[in-house]
Amino acid sequence: MNTYNEALQWRYATKKFDAGKKLDKETLDQLKEAIRLSASSYGLQPYKVFIIEDAALREQLRPAAWNQPQITDASQLVVFANDTDFGDAQIDDYINNVATTRNLEAEGLKGYADFMKSKITPLPAEVRAAWTAKQTYIALGNLLSAAAHLKVDVCPMEGFEAEKFDEILGLKEKNLSTAVIATVGYRSEEDDTQHYAKVRKPASELFETI
Amino acid sequence: MNTYNEALQWRYATKKFDAGKKLDKETLDQLKEAIRLSASSYGLQPYKVFIIEDAALREQLRPAAWNQPQITDASQLVVFANDTDFGDAQIDDYINNVATTRNLEAEGLKGYADFMKSKITPLPAEVRAAWTAKQTYIALGNLLSAAAHLKVDVCPMEGFEAEKFDEILGLKEKNLSTAVIATVGYRSEEDDTQHYAKVRKPASELFETI
Numbered sequence: 168m169n170t171y172n173e174a175l176q177w178r179y180a181t182k183k184f185d186a187g188k189k190l191d192k193e194t195l196d197q198l199k200e201a202i203r204l205s206a207s208s209y210g211l212q213p214y215k216v217f218i219i220e221d222a223a224l225r226e227q228l229r230p231a232a233w234n235q236p237q238i239t240d241a242s243q244l245v246v247f248a249n250d251t252d253f254g255d256a257q258i259d260d261y262i263n264n265v266a267t268t269r270n271l272e273a274e275g276l277k278g279y280a281d282f283m284k285s286k287i288t289p290l291p292a293e294v295r296a297a298w299t300a301k302q303t304y305i306a307l308g309n310l311l312s313a314a315a316h317l318k319v320d321v322c323p324m325e326g327f328e329a330e331k332f333d334e335i336l337g338l339k340e341k342n343l344s345t346a347v348i349a350t351v352g353y354r355s356e357e358d359d360t361q362h363y364a365k366v367r368k369p370a371s372e373l374f375e376t377i
Numbered sequence: 378m379n380t381y382n383e384a385l386q387w388r389y390a391t392k393k394f395d396a397g398k399k400l401d402k403e404t405l406d407q408l409k410e411a412i413r414l415s416a417s418s419y420g421l422q423p424y425k426v427f428i429i430e431d432a433a434l435r436e437q438l439r440p441a442a443w444n445q446p447q448i449t450d451a452s453q454l455v456v457f458a459n460d461t462d463f464g465d466a467q468i469d470d471y472i473n474n475v476a477t478t479r480n481l482e483a484e485g486l487k488g489y490a491d492f493m494k495s496k497i498t499p500l501p502a503e504v505r506a507a508w509t510a511k512q513t514y515i516a517l518g519n520l521l522s523a524a525a526h527l528k529v530d531v532c533p534m535e536g537f538e539a540e541k542f543d544e545i546l547g548l549k550e551k552n553l554s555t556a557v558i559a560t561v562g563y564r565s566e567e568d569d570t571q572h573y574a575k576v577r578k579p580a581s582e583l584f585e586t587i
Contacts, residue, residue, distance in 0.1 A: 169407055171526040175414035175519075197379055199584055203577050204385035206521050208535050212578050218586045261576075268576045297507055298535075301514045301557075305533075308518030309385075311416050316381040323515075325418050325508075347511075366471075366478045367413050368422050374409055376428045377546075 176365060178315035181322045183358035186240040190351060194317055195243065198351065201313030205306040209283055211261050213253045213299035215343055217246040217336065231331035237322045241350030246336065247303035248343035251296045254288040300346040307347050320354045323347065386575065388525035391532045393568035396450040400561060404527055408561065411523030415516040419493055421471050423463045423509035425553055427456040427546065441541035447532050451560030456546065457513035458553040461506045464498040510556040517557050530564045533557065
């Protein structure tokens with residue numbers, strides 16, 4: 168087994184964190200960089216990521232996440248918030264970033280911009296929002312793997328009330344919505360789950376080669 | 378920069394593959410294992426993954442993917458197909474797998490099974506399908522990172538007609554639908570894109586720490 172898959176074997180959805188162990192700045196920065204480097208549709212990164220450290224805010228959010236203790240006990244709470252009104256303006260921002268990063272004229276990228284706009288902007292709002300939400304799952308998957316590589320524990324979570332999160336974090340007025348969340352930190356030694364055998368479908372069931 | 382993030386820097390959405398270079402079995406098996414170990418909601422893995430090697434089938438699929446050449450030129454085409462009718466039966470399969478893997482009585486897991494059933498099965502079909510589709514994006518993200526670690530190139534693709542893919546692959550009658558696809562292989566030396574600077578939002582824009 169290579170080190171990548173060894174790290175995946177090591178990780179598990181950590182429910183019980185050691186509340187006394189916090190990520191140091193360098194480790195957190197590396198995880199943020201992994202999120203930032205995540206692939207997304209056309210590279211548009213149609214989301215924003217909130218790193219929540221404030222204890223009072225996490226206390227406030229916890230009831231909206233089935234009162235799960237990792238919300239307050241973990242080192243950080245990460246909220247992936249997808250764009251709910253992604254369109255021409257965001258595509259122009261992206262094109263300007265391409266031009267700056269690659270030292271090109273934005274005008275020369277107009278054809279590509281128009282192509283993306285023709286594919287994305289006419290879609291109904293709920294289709295665009297579903298599409299931006301899916302992109303956050305690539306970043307979430309990358310966070311899980313990057314963290315495992317650094318022996319950092321993560322609990323990915325869908326068990327939360329998005330509307331309450333959005334309200335508490337003031338996301339709606341920013342055209343954002345909570346897509347998925349995760350807590351990062353270090354597993355409690357008392358968490359028995361870490362010793363359980365990992366449950367996955369056998370390859371023969373999950374894959375079909377044609 | 379750690380090796381994980383170095384691998385992410387190395388990767389890019391490879392459009393031009395070296396059609397003469399194929400993955401060896403061991404490398405492909407490692408990628409499949411990374412997909413298999415991917416996290417998913419409750420660990421349910423509500424999808425199936427098709428590894429398509431057959432040249433004639435790929436020729437047939439290519440027009441349904443904007444005629445993009447990587448469909449036929451890459452070493453393999455990977456189709457992530459999400460469950461479109463996930464419910465009690467699939468949850469029971471999962472519980473049986475937990476019981477077998479951890480040497481437990483399935484009966485003792487009934488409370489957990491009932492909890493998942495109460496959360497998932499009553500949801501409208503389209504909500505369940507959107508939820509299973511999102512899980513495939515975690516696996517896709519993991520494939521991208523695992524491949525980069527092994528210096529294998531991937532092109533993740535949303536530019537395809539899901540209905541045509543479903544029809545050609547006979548997915549509908551299996552309660553599956555094409556959620557996202559990717560091609561894996563090795564970049565062509567002629568692909569200039571590999572030399573372009575990676576475009577990502579600056580951390581100051583993507584993240585907000587509270």
